[in-house]
Amino acid sequence: MLPQSRSLAVRAVEACGAYTLLRLRRDGADAGVPGQFFMLRAAPAPADAYLSRPISAAWADDDELAFLLDVRGPGTRALTAGGAVEVLGPLGHGFELAPGPALLVGGGIGAAILPWLVRLLPEARVLLGFRTDAHAVCAALVHPDATVVVEPELVTEPLARLLPGFEGTVYACGPDAMLGAVAALAAEHGVACQLAMEAAMACGFGACHGCAVKIDGRWKRLCVEGPVLEASRAVA
Numbered sequence: 128m129l130p131q132s133r134s135l136a137v138r139a140v141e142a143c144g145a146y147t148l149l150r151l152r153r154d155g156a157d158a159g160v161p162g163q164f165f166m167l168r169a170a171p172a173p174a175d176a177y178l179s180r181p182i183s184a185a186w187a188d189d190d191e192l193a194f195l196l197d198v199r200g201p202g203t204r205a206l207t208a209g210g211a212v213e214v215l216g217p218l219g220h221g222f223e224l225a226p227g228p229a230l231l232v233g234g235g236i237g238a239a240i241l242p243w244l245v246r247l248l249p250e251a252r253v254l255l256g257f258r259t260d261a262h263a264v265c266a267a268l269v270h271p272d273a274t275v276v277v278e279p280e281l282v283t284e285p286l287a288r289l290l291p292g293f294e295g296t297v298y299a300c301g302p303d304a305m306l307g308a309v310a311a312l313a314a315e316h317g318v319a320c321q322l323a324m325e326a327a328m329a330c331g332f333g334a335c336h337g338c339a340v341k342i343d344g345r346w347k348r349l350c351v352e353g354p355v356l357e358a359s360r361a362v363a
């Protein structure tokens with residue numbers, strides 16, 4: 128069954144370093160779980176941003192749904208300009224919380240989905256990597272004690288130091304190259320690893336096949352199978 132689409136009022140649009148925090152009045156909407164995503168469209172939508180854009184929630188409170196945005200083009204720009212947002216979701220599969228220690232790894236705007244996960248895994252160790260200090264400002268939203276690195280240092284460097292002997296689960300979100308490196312390190316140390324992946328998405332619920340990526344060695348729809356996958360499925 129197709130999830131409900133509804134219009135939620137914009138409560139605030141706030142700069143967060145190089146990113147933008149979009150806070151919507153939740154108004155009873157189903158928030159899903161961390162790692163799931165929503166198709167968002169400004170209401171009313173401008174002509175150059177008619178299609179919804181896939182975005183995962185940064186957190187959900189009783190009365191608020193928040194999204195951290197890397198404003199890249201017309202879709203994300205329109206979301207920060209209007210008084211309301213059309214919200215379809217929650218969609219896809221989010222993180223599956225495993226017992227035991229947790230290591231959360233975020234790269235760039237991939238950090239956006241971690242504040243909510245931190246609330247559910249308060250003992251987790253958090254590693255974040257960014258391109259510039261301005262991008263790293265959002266680390267404060269994720270965890271006050273996060274290990275934060277800025278290029279040229281890569282987030283996989285502190286991860287490589289922590290993984291030997293680590294008995295727990297790695298939860299990661301970031302650019303493809305970073306996720307590939309995280310998956311390889313986790314496999315090398317026999318550590319369970321879940322990756323929140325990205326692909327361009329037109330519908331978000333399995334109808335357009337536009338989001339096909341290699342999963343289990345075959346082309347499959349990321350919006351249906353993921354966007355969170357066991358690392359072994361994504362690199363098979």
Ligand SMILES: Cc1cc2nc3c(=O)[nH]c(=O)nc-3n(C[C@H](O)[C@H](O)[C@H](O)COP(=O)(O)OP(=O)(O)OC[C@H]3O[C@@H](n4cnc5c(N)ncnc54)[C@H](O)[C@@H]3O)c2cc1C
Binds near residue numbers: 194195200326
């Ligand atoms: C499941 C999922 C969750 C996401 N969560 C977030 C989030 O929390 N915050 C956030 O800011 N973004 C998130 N994204 C990415 C976001 O959907 C895209 O950046 C957005 O659709 C771009 O739309 P636009 O109209 O602003 O830019 P466009 O004009 O459509 O694109 C601008 C530039 O970004 C590139 N681009 C577009 N989509 C992607 C993508 N998915 N990955 C990499 N490059 C892309 C385009 O090739 C182009 O160069 C998520 C994507 C997915 C699939």
Ligand code: FES
Binds near residue numbers: 327328329334350
């Ligand atoms: S976005 Fe349409 S099938 Fe996945």
